[in-house]
Amino acid sequence: MASDEVRTTVIVITWRGRAHIDACLAALSAQSRPHRTLVVDNASDDGTAPLLAAHPDVEVLRLPRNVGYAGGLAAALPEVATPFVAWLNDDAAPAPDWLEVVEGNLSRTPTAAAATSVLLTPDGEVQSTGVRLTADGHGADATGTGAVFGFCGGAALLRTEVLREVGGVPAEFFCYYEDTDTAWRLRLAGFDVVRTEATSTHLHGASTRPGSALFHRWNEGNRLLTLLRCAPAGVAVRELARFAAITVLLPWRKLPHPPPNLRAALRLRVLVKVALLLPAALRARWRIGRAARVSRREVWAAWAGR
Known part of the structure; x- marks a missing residue:
């Protein structure tokens, strides 16, 4: 397919992801929509680098130190020239039509600047359909079928220029809440977050330990x-x-x-x-x-x- 059909850069952030990033990259290779894959390697020291080198269709931005998920996204954003940018965890494996579904939903909803995915556990249980805002200001996983306040950063699609206009990604967060903060800023700027049925299997916590x-x-x-x-x-x-x-x-x-x-x-x-x-x-x-x-x-x- 011609390069001008590529509308999305998928950013995958990894740190010591050797054990699971192959599944993520294989799932991206099987996507029904053309795209650019940019892996940000947060100074992995577990053999991730030679594994990535074995994927000639993947571009790699290797950072000199671990700046976390938020820092990796912020470092990659200047390298994005496509209309859409996807955030994807290295322990997520999207379904073959994932990009087609989120791109389609965002393209036909001009009021929206981000599209969510349905994250599933390896057993097929719904882990997240987006982010809800609690009464005390926590960003928590939504699991229902209704509208969502924000997107879960494990697998989401955003309009690149709008993301830049609202301030990009807060690199100082390192990890967690970069998605909730971004959703806040998108809504304050007058944009919506659209909930989609695009699915991705997510190991959850492969790089960090929730509850630690x-x-x-x-x-x-x-x-x-x-x-x-x-x-x-x-x-x-x-x-x-x-x-x-x-x-x-x-x-x-x-x-x-x-x-x-x-x-x-x-x-x-x-x-x-x-x-x-x-x-x-x-x-x-x-x-x-x-x-x-x-x-x-x-x-x-x-x-x-x-």
Whole structure:
């Protein structure tokens, strides 16, 4: 097929993905739509590099250090010249018609800037149909059939120029919440996120361990940063104050076996991270608000708690 038919660059972020990235690349090779595949290798030291070299149809951007999923996406975005850009985890294996379905849905929905996928477990159970916004500002997996607030970054398609216009990808997040933050900014800019039936099998947590202390540090810190950047001021201040208050009270609760997210030391590290990144977050908040076509209150009222 002619090169001008290629409308999507699929960005695959990998770090020590040797055990599972072959399945991802094989699934991309079987797609019914032509596309460009760009793998961002986050300085893998497990033999991923020679494995990627064995795929001549795959372009590789090898980074000198691990900058995480968000950092890898941010590094790759300047290399994208196609109208659409796909985000794909290296432990995801999309169905052969995945790209055809998400491209079709996004192409015929001019008000939308992103299209979700249905992520399935290896057993075929629905893991995610997108992201919902909870009443306290968490971005959580949606699993129903209704409209979604945002897309899950494990397998999604976005309009490249719109992504750039709303500020790209927050590289400082490292991983987690880069999708929720981006969905917030797209909606503030007046765009929709369209839910599709495109499917992808997802191992989930092949590179990180959900529920681990490190997971909770990234997750909790990036949730607060997303709220500071995108949410109504009252919501952002309330949730930051609540997080700090719970942290202060934890030593007196004497929980016998607290989960990582209820350990005072971990939460203090989250607060330190947020404090260090607060000036940048507030500058981003100003830029996001200045460009917004929909108010933060409107987006929150429409989606929080649904």
